[in-house]
Amino acid sequence: MPMFALFHVLRRQALTTLLNGVGLALGIAAFLLVSLYVAEEVGVDRGFTHADRLYRLGGAFDIGGQSIVMDSGPTDLALTVRQELPEVEAVTREEPDRVMLGEGSRFFEQHLLWADPNFLQVLDYPLERGDAATALARPDAVVVTRSLARTLFGDADPIGRTIQVRHGPVLTVTGVLAPIPRSHLVFAAIAADAARGDQSWSKAKARPWNDVEGVLTYVRLAPGVSAATVAAGLPAYVKRHTAPKTNEGGGNEIVLSLRLDAVRDIYMGTKAIGSNGPGGDVDTLRILAGVALLILGVAIANYTNMATAQAISRAREVGIRKLVGARRRQLVLLFTGEAVLLATLATLAAVALMELALPAFQNLVGRELSLALLTHGNLLPLLLATPLVVGVLGGFYPALVLSGYRPGEILKGRAQAPGAGRVRAVLVVAQFAVSIALMVAxxxxxxxxxxxxxVGLGYQPANLYLFSNLPTDTARAATLKAEVAHLRGVVAASLSTLVPADPSGSISVFDLPADTRSTLRRAEGIHSFAADEDFFATYGAQLVAGKGLPQGWKPAEGDQKAPRYAILTETAARRMGYKKPEDAVGERLLVNGETPTEVAGVVADMRFSSARESDRPLMFLIKPSGRHLTVRLAAGDQRATVKALNAVVDRLYPDAEYLRRAFVDERIExxxxxxxxxxxxxxxxxxxxxxxxxxxxxxxxxxxxxxxxxxxxxxxxxxxxxxxxxxxxxxxxxxxxxxxxxxxxxxxxxxxxxxxxxxxxxxxxxxxxxxxxxxxxxxxxxxxxxxxxxxxxxxxxxxxxxxx
Structure with a gap:
């Protein structure tokens, strides 16, 4: 009956029915596309066998009230955690690395995890070939993704073949990973840590727990054990294995703490230094979900508006149905059924629209998605429920309006829809309010x-070209800088350990001189980095106090008797207790236990991280080396200069395998x-x-x-x-x-x-x-x-x- 009635309405009210169908299809398509993305993001790392019991033991350092949160912990955690924390059922480690992997003369830069033999039994990434229990048991074992296997071996069977890590061990393929769902870990291969020989964890020299490196420790809790119970015992566990460590230079205690990060929450919610892969963006996810619901609401409001507006044209039909005995409940079901049927047709059209819009939507969210997910998991019930929910929400009120007509008034030509006009006005206001709000946003x-x-960077990012991850080599760095400075189109060049969009962190705590002009006797939470004498000129920083470095002075690496200088930012000067930037100039600080370092000047705050973070108090120790080279280029056509720069770097650093080259404004973006x-x-x-x-x-x-x-x-x-x-x-x-x-x-x-x-x-x-x-x-x-x-x-x- 609803199908026949719908086609009858479609024939008589073709335009409004078509507009209703198109509007619903567009709204449902937007809603389902976003649902697809949300399901993909929320489902990350939830496919492990015991996902609800898997945790990462992360570390954090408290230094003078400042906290550095890290994804890694002490290397030797795995040796004692099971013995001392009986709630832990299994423990494993991995260390992310970036290597040149290949065979013969063909090498490719890849993300690789060095791991314990039981890694694939704790974090059970699916294997297409091989056994998770034995795949990493061999000391030279490696499991690779299907795509890497194809890259290296084509269609040949990879099992038993060898792979060379450039400047490292030869590995034997013992397994092939099935297509890996999105994860907080990014890798193309997992290798047995034992393959590193003397550099492996088992042969490495024991280190104090306060010296945290990049080793990540994962635990699987015993059934029925709560994370809160284990977390409560971590402070005592850490205390048994660590002694208070004093920051070099006479500072405060450095306090290590451990925490449990649920593996299934790491991707979306855990932010820590050293994360292997990009995490999900909760804010974007919430905004997308909220906006998609608003769009669907606008589409439903459209249907309600149009259905109530054309209700008067169906008044005679309602009157005749009531005269022959139809009850209001039957009419409500009939007209609501029409809406559900139209929503069903709109949903089918929406799926087709999704296929067309998917490439553009993937570019919008920066993720690869598949419509096949609509038929899996929680999305299939959502897909099936959408027509019913949309149809009922959009059609129930018009059904009440239509079924409320009285036959006598209809036959006399006085049929009205009480209140429908006011409801339509409210819905139109709501629709345009949503549209205006989204445009303003x-x-x-x-x-x-x-x-x-x-704005507010404290330097001039335009025309800055950057080389990152240079090997630490003072002599080569000096040669590089000298050659670069003579290239046509180069205005200035500088070496440093900090550049824009660099996640590096270094917090220092040190005592101030006895005769200091500061209101404090100890400086805490100062971020210290190295930069050479040309850093501030290269970046175009503004000096607000002091004369800067002495004319013609250059830092002398290794000469303990040579004078040492530092430049502070305004925030650093305030954090150190100086009422005015001028008060910091000339102060002699004992930094890292070295020869006293004199503050040569104070520059305006320089922002190297996101504006979501507060201005960091920065102290630049003037040194002649660093792993980043920043070059200021002359304005105009810079292609020839960039080509010449790349040639110099490639010639001087043939062993630099992970160099990154980019313009600074691109990194800021x-x-x-x-x-x-x-x-x-x-x-x-x-x-x-x-x-x-x-x-x-x-x-x-x-x-x-x-x-x-x-x-x-x-x-x-x-x-x-x-x-x-x-x-x-x-x-x-x-x-x-x-x-x-x-x-x-x-x-x-x-x-x-x-x-x-x-x-x-x-x-x-x-x-x-x-x-x-x-x-x-x-x-x-x-x-x-x-x-x-x-x-x-x-x-x-x-x-x-x-x-x-």
Whole structure:
């Protein structure tokens, strides 16, 4: 019965039914695409056999009140954790590495994990070939991904073949990993740690627990044991194995602590120094999910609007059904069934739309997705439930309106839909409020991203070219810098241990001189890095106090009698207790137990990390070496200069296998990929919301114009012009859009205020942004209304008078 009724309505109300179907299909497609992405992200690392009992033992150092959170812990944790913590059922280790892997003369840079023999039994990544219990038992064993096996061996059987680590051991392939689901670990191969010989954990010299390296320890808790119980015993466990360590230079105690990170939560929620792979972005996930629900809500509101607006045209049908005995409950079920049926057809169309939109959506979220996931896990029930939920939400109220008509009033021509007009007005306001809010959010996020990339950096990022991860070699570094400085198009060059978008951390605590001008006697939480004498000129930093380094002075590596200098940032000077930057100049600090270091100047704060973080107190120790080379290029065509720079670096560092080359502004942009993605999300879904809202408005205008055709004809007969009629009807639809602005603006302002608070440098919420979004929504709405009104008002009045 609903199918027959739907096709009857489709034949009589083709335009509105088509608009309803298109709107629902677009809304459902957006909702399901986002559901696909959310399911993929939330499901990371949940496929392990005992995922609910797997944890990573992470470390953290407290230094003078400042905390450094790390993903790794002491190397020797695995030796004692099972004996001293009986709640732990199994323990394993891995250490991420980046190596050149291959055979013969063919080598490829790959992510590799050095691991304990039982690694694949604790974190049971699926194997396509091989046995997890024995795959890493051999001292030279390695398991590889299917893609790496194909790269190295083509279609040949990889089992038993050997792989060479350049400048390292020869490994034997003992297994092939099945396609790896997304994980917090990124790797192409897993090798037995024993293959490293003297560098393996079993042969390495015992180290104090305070000397944490890059070894990650994973534990599987015994069944029924809570993580809280184990976490409560960790402080005593750490205390038994560590003694308080004093920071070199007379500072505070360095306190090590351990924590349990649930493996299934690492990807989405655990932020720590040294993470092997990029984590998920919770904020982007929440924003996407929220916006997708809003879009689906707009589509459902469209259906409700259009269905109630065309209810009067079905009044005679309702009257006849009631006269022949139909009850209101039956009519509600009938009309709601029509809505569910239309939502089912829209869902089928949505799946086709998803196939078309998938490439663009993957670029938007930066992930590869497959529609096949819709038929797996929790997504299949969601897919099946969507038509029912959408149909009921969109069709139940119109069904109540339709079933409420009284046969007597219908047959006398006095049928009305009490309250339906007010509900439609509310829904139109809600639709346009969502559209305006998304447009404001898009403009504000884009302004914020542009602002943080250019303002408050404390240096000039344009025309800076960077080489990262240079091998530590003072002599070669000096040669490199000298050769680079003479290249055509090079303005300046500098070596340093800190560059933009570098996750390095180094917190120092040291005592100040007895005759200091500081209000403190001990400096805590200062981030110290090395930079050469040309660093500040290369970066274009602004000196705010002191004269800087002595004219012609150059740092002498290894000469303990040579004078030593440091440059502080303003935040560092304040953190060290100096009331004015000038007070820090000339102070002699004992840093890292070396010869006293004199503060030669104070520069404006320099931001090398994201603006989400507060300004770090930086101290630059002037030294002649560093693993990063920054080159300032002359403006203009820089291709020849970059080519020459690359040639010099490749010639001097033939052994540098993991060099990274990039312009500094590109690295700064990488810090804000999440925000840029959010801006694109708002833009894409804001545009979709506008389209959906105006689809609904288009249908409402068509129905309104059709119902008032005779009135329009009479107005034309008595002399009204097309412009007069346009103004008359346009005002009817302008009021909800203007009201939508009043609803959207305060809510959007509050939401964006909360979002902007995470940045230390942020834009103001400009009133012009809100007005521009409101004006655009109004302009599009008026254009949509004008299409119908002009067509009807321009028709000959005689036809309009004969309409009914």
């Amino acid at each position: 898009t403009l504000t996020v884009q302004r914020q991203v542009a602002h943080v990339q250019a 990488s810090l804000y990929q999440s925000e840029e993605r959010q801006a694109w999300v708002f833009a894409a879904f804001g545009g979709l919301a506008i389209v959906l809202a105006n689809l609904g408005l288009f249908g409402l205008t068509a129905l309104t114009a059709a119902r008032r055709t005779k009135e329009i004809g009479m107005r034309r007969v008595v002399g009204a012009r097309v412009g007069d009629i346009l103004r008359l009807l346009a005002w009817q639809f302008t009021r909800p859009v203007l009201l939508a602005n009043l609803v959207a603006w305060p809510v959007t302002w509050w939401g964006l205020h909360q979002w902007l608070m995470q940045f230390t440098v942020r834009v103001d919420q400009a009133p012009l942004t809100f007005m521009a979004a409101g004006a655009l929504a109004l302009a599009v709405a008026l254009a949509t209304v004008a299409v119908h009104v002009i067509r009807v008002a321009s028709a000959p009045p005689v036809g309009a008078l004969r309409y009914e």
